[in-house]
Amino acid sequence: MEAETNITESKNFIEQIIDKDLEEGRFDHVQTRFPPEPNGYLHIGHAKSILLNYGLAQEYHGKFNMRFDDTNPTKEKEEFVNSILDDIRWLGADWEDRLFFASDYFEQMYEAAVKLIKKGKAYVCDLSAEEIRKYRGTLTEPGKNSPYRDRSIEENLELFENMKNGMYQDGEKVLRAKIDMSSSNINMRDPVIYRVAHMEHHNTGNKWCIYPMYDFAHPIEDAIEKVTHSICTLEFEDHRPLYDWVVRELEYPNPPRQIEFAKLYLTNVVTGKRYIKKLVEDGIVDGWDDPRLVSIAALRRRGFTPESIKMFVELCGISKSQSSVDYAMLEYCIREDLNLKKPRIMAVLDPIKLIIDNYPEDQVEWFDVDNNVKNPELGKRKVPFCRELYIDREDFMEEPPKKYFRLYPGNEVRLMNAYFVTCVDYIKDETGKVVEIHCTYDPETRSGSGFTGRKVKGTIHWVSAKHAVQAEVRLYENIVDEEKGKLNEDGSLNLNPNSLTVLKDCYIEPSIENVKPEDKFQFVRTGYFCADMHDYTPEHPVFNRIVSLKSSFRLSK
Numbered sequence: 001m002e003a004e005t006n007i008t009e010s011k012n013f014i015e016q017i018i019d020k021d022l023e024e025g026r027f028d029h030v031q032t033r034f035p036p037e038p039n040g041y042l043h044i045g046h047a048k049s050i051l052l053n054y055g056l057a058q059e060y061h062g063k064f065n066m067r068f069d070d071t072n073p074t075k076e077k078e079e080f081v082n083s084i085l086d087d088i089r090w091l092g093a094d095w096e097d098r099l100f101f102a103s104d105y106f107e108q109m110y111e112a113a114v115k116l117i118k119k120g121k122a123y124v125c126d127l128s129a130e131e132i133r134k135y136r137g138t139l140t141e142p143g144k145n146s147p148y149r150d151r152s153i154e155e156n157l158e159l160f161e162n163m164k165n166g167m168y169q170d171g172e173k174v175l176r177a178k179i180d181m182s183s184s185n186i187n188m189r190d191p192v193i194y195r196v197a198h199m200e201h202h203n204t205g206n207k208w209c210i211y212p213m214y215d216f217a218h219p220i221e222d223a224i225e226k227v228t229h230s231i232c233t234l235e236f237e238d239h240r241p242l243y244d245w246v247v248r249e250l251e252y253p254n255p256p257r258q259i260e261f262a263k264l265y266l267t268n269v270v271t272g273k274r275y276i277k278k279l280v281e282d283g284i285v286d287g288w289d290d291p292r293l294v295s296i297a298a299l300r301r302r303g304f305t306p307e308s309i310k311m312f313v314e315l316c317g318i319s320k321s322q323s324s325v326d327y328a329m330l331e332y333c334i335r336e337d338l339n340l341k342k343p344r345i346m347a348v349l350d351p352i353k354l355i356i357d358n359y360p361e362d363q364v365e366w367f368d369v370d371n372n373v374k375n376p377e378l379g380k381r382k383v384p385f386c387r388e389l390y391i392d393r394e395d396f397m398e399e400p401p402k403k404y405f406r407l408y409p410g411n412e413v414r415l416m417n418a419y420f421v422t423c424v425d426y427i428k429d430e431t432g433k434v435v436e437i438h439c440t441y442d443p444e445t446r447s448g449s450g451f452t453g454r455k456v457k458g459t460i461h462w463v464s465a466k467h468a469v470q471a472e473v474r475l476y477e478n479i480v481d482e483e484k485g486k487l488n489e490d491g492s493l494n495l496n497p498n499s500l501t502v503l504k505d506c507y508i509e510p511s512i513e514n515v516k517p518e519d520k521f522q523f524v525r526t527g528y529f530c531a532d533m534h535d536y537t538p539e540h541p542v543f544n545r546i547v548s549l550k551s552s553f554r555l556s557k
């Protein structure tokens, strides 16, 4: 039995805040949410946010809401709504029946704005965007009051109603919160909370021509849903006073609390929507879920599991300081996850024929092979052996260097799960390439026969030429050149020309015949692989390499 780990992990700073809130009675329950804008595919960073919010809800027996922050009609697309829901479902976060759209609250947001006007806390301003910027001041200079700041409540109510009724052009008037133009926090200098925008919205159509700004809308969405802890990333830290102002002035009972944490960044990995869009448009990648990308859809297609992503975000931890994590840590997590769970089968990626001269021509032996030597629970399978096999080209050398223990003229190796063979000859084509290796085998050395006569230093894998399934295998490297960094001097991506290698002529043992898309395996000695979810068919099997077997990454204890 495995020794139980005794590490009682200390709580992260968000859990500490929640504990305190519950203890002091600020809240009697925990309610979190994940609020993406439906303007792109989710990536590994979002996975952290999803699993954090969902995990906290579970830990505190609370609730987790799914909410699309679709208050900005310019950028949102319905296609993203579906991809985002698929990704979150796949990650295992469950919003039950609480799927919300911020645009469903437009009416309440409008009423909230009217309430602020009635309290003398908001006013309609005629300054242009450019003028508003000038009046706002800088980090070192205070702002100036707008000449429209002291309009009467009645006038503001009328003008705001006119805004809603489409009487103004885009940009002609805005509604601003009346806070403090000399605040040291620029976000508090009478921020715009509603703008005129004659645009169709994917949910509300042409019903509205005024739209709330994010900083006004978000706290209202949280308050309406009775969210207790509104968790966001660090760039919103300076906006928190405004968040608090909005929920206070609107007099919500038990207003939500905003908590910020540091975004997850991966070193030398492309996550920016702008870059990925360009890669897709330029045809450099095969869509938003190309296995070289780190969108959640791409990670899934590559073969990462929800469990491995969960392990990864847990290892990264939650913090207040920005840092960047190595991709190798993600690879470590998928190896850990698949190691004992998946069968280890034999696949030859760069084949060369091996003929056993003294093995009977028509004979076939079926060997009983462990599916996973480290995990007997996965059972056994039958693997066919005959006179003609394929082995990997790199397992043979005409003139081996020192310490090369695999096949070379005169040397004996073990064929994994089968016999010892000795190389007696090899044939080259007219270009000098080795095309066929001849061996003899020793029938005494059959695996599992208890043979102890002699030992060999090398063990290589193989497949039966007659029984093997031909397949396409795709190997990946980082889409950008790691050595030289992510970007060129001109700001373009520094692409790695070797990010994709397609091997069309691979041979895999016949046990993969009943594979389904997304099934995962270890191919012994070469890595973990996944049947491609789009391109795999029984007639044309396609496997993606998730990760190779070895890594330099070590988990620091």
Ligand code: ATP
Pocket: 035, 036, 037, 038, 039, 044, 045, 046, 048, 049, 231, 232, 233, 262, 263, 264, 265, 273
């Ligand atoms: P954009 O750059 O277009 O604003 P975004 O990445 O901020 O996109 P949102 O849809 O606004 O996308 O994000 C949804 C949630 O995911 C937010 O709560 C945001 O803070 C969180 N999030 C976004 N990127 C990361 C990241 N790298 N690490 C952790 N959380 C993130």
Ligand code: MG
Pocket: 037
């Ligand atoms: Mg955003």
